[in-house]
Amino acid sequence: MKQNMQRKEKRYKKTVRLFLASLCLGLILTTGCGIAGIEEQPLPAETSKNHKQTDAGPWYLTLVNRWNPLPENYDLELAEVEGGELVDQRIYDSLMEMLEAAEAEGLAPIVVSGYRTRAVQQRFMDEKIAEFRQEGFSESEARELAEQWVAIPGTSEHELGLAVDINGDTYDIYPWLQENSYKYGFIFRCPADKQNITGIAEEVWHYRYVGVKAATEMYESGLCLEEYLE
Numbered sequence: 001m002k003q004n005m006q007r008k009e010k011r012y013k014k015t016v017r018l019f020l021a022s023l024c025l026g027l028i029l030t031t032g033c034g035i036a037g038i039e040e041q042p043l044p045a046e047t048s049k050n051h052k053q054t055d056a057g058p059w060y061l062t063l064v065n066r067w068n069p070l071p072e073n074y075d076l077e078l079a080e081v082e083g084g085e086l087v088d089q090r091i092y093d094s095l096m097e098m099l100e101a102a103e104a105e106g107l108a109p110i111v112v113s114g115y116r117t118r119a120v121q122q123r124f125m126d127e128k129i130a131e132f133r134q135e136g137f138s139e140s141e142a143r144e145l146a147e148q149w150v151a152i153p154g155t156s157e158h159e160l161g162l163a164v165d166i167n168g169d170t171y172d173i174y175p176w177l178q179e180n181s182y183k184y185g186f187i188f189r190c191p192a193d194k195q196n197i198t199g200i201a202e203e204v205w206h207y208r209y210v211g212v213k214a215a216t217e218m219y220e221s222g223l224c225l226e227e228y229l230e
């Protein structure tokens with residue numbers, strides 16, 4: 001934690017600038033391709049039940065998606081990143097290295113969403129259901145629609161503490177992350193062409209830690225996490 005605090009202090013001066021930058025980008029995202037930080041998850045046309053993870057494997061390869069809920073009594077220790085978001089403390093150093101590398105490229109990266117409790121994920125779901133209710137849908141219709149856009153509580157990678165949503169002051173952050181995140185153990189988790197397998201529409205801001213070895217193999221092979229674990 002002491003090291004974390006030092007890092008936090010070192011990066012603190014950038015906070016205000018980054019926060020303003022993320023606000024600007026947040027506006028763009030809100031109007032353009034959805035709100036970064038809230039899972040947008042249209043139901044894929046063809047969903048497969050074949051992506052059940054059979055054995056547990058190492059913690060960093062835990063598969064969580066709509067077919068694989070969070071393990072029971074999932075326990076984790078959290079570390080706070082600049083801006084106040086939390087992540088599993090085991091990925092903190094790798095995340096900081098990646099952010100610092102992006103920072104050195106002038107990309108002003110910031111974590112806008114990290115660990116979420118079940119309750120927070122439930123709140124996102126409830127808000128989405130309320131939105132559809134206001135548009136005149138019945139309770140069951142509203143729920144069904146909401147589940148196309150928000151991960152069902154218990155099935156969001158953010159509840160694992162291993163996923164982060166990252167913004168920058170321009171769109172350039174996203175191609176940079178796609179080309180470089182594997183060096184730090186993170187993968188572009190939800191590419192557009194894997195939607196039927198991941199169950200999630202493209203989310204350019206959502207990165208998932210899987211360790212450098214797996215991330216490099218997935219980057220080089222083009223496999224998504226579900227395919228890689230098969």
Ligand SMILES: [Zn+2]
Nearest residue numbers: 037164165206
């Ligand atoms: Zn996310």
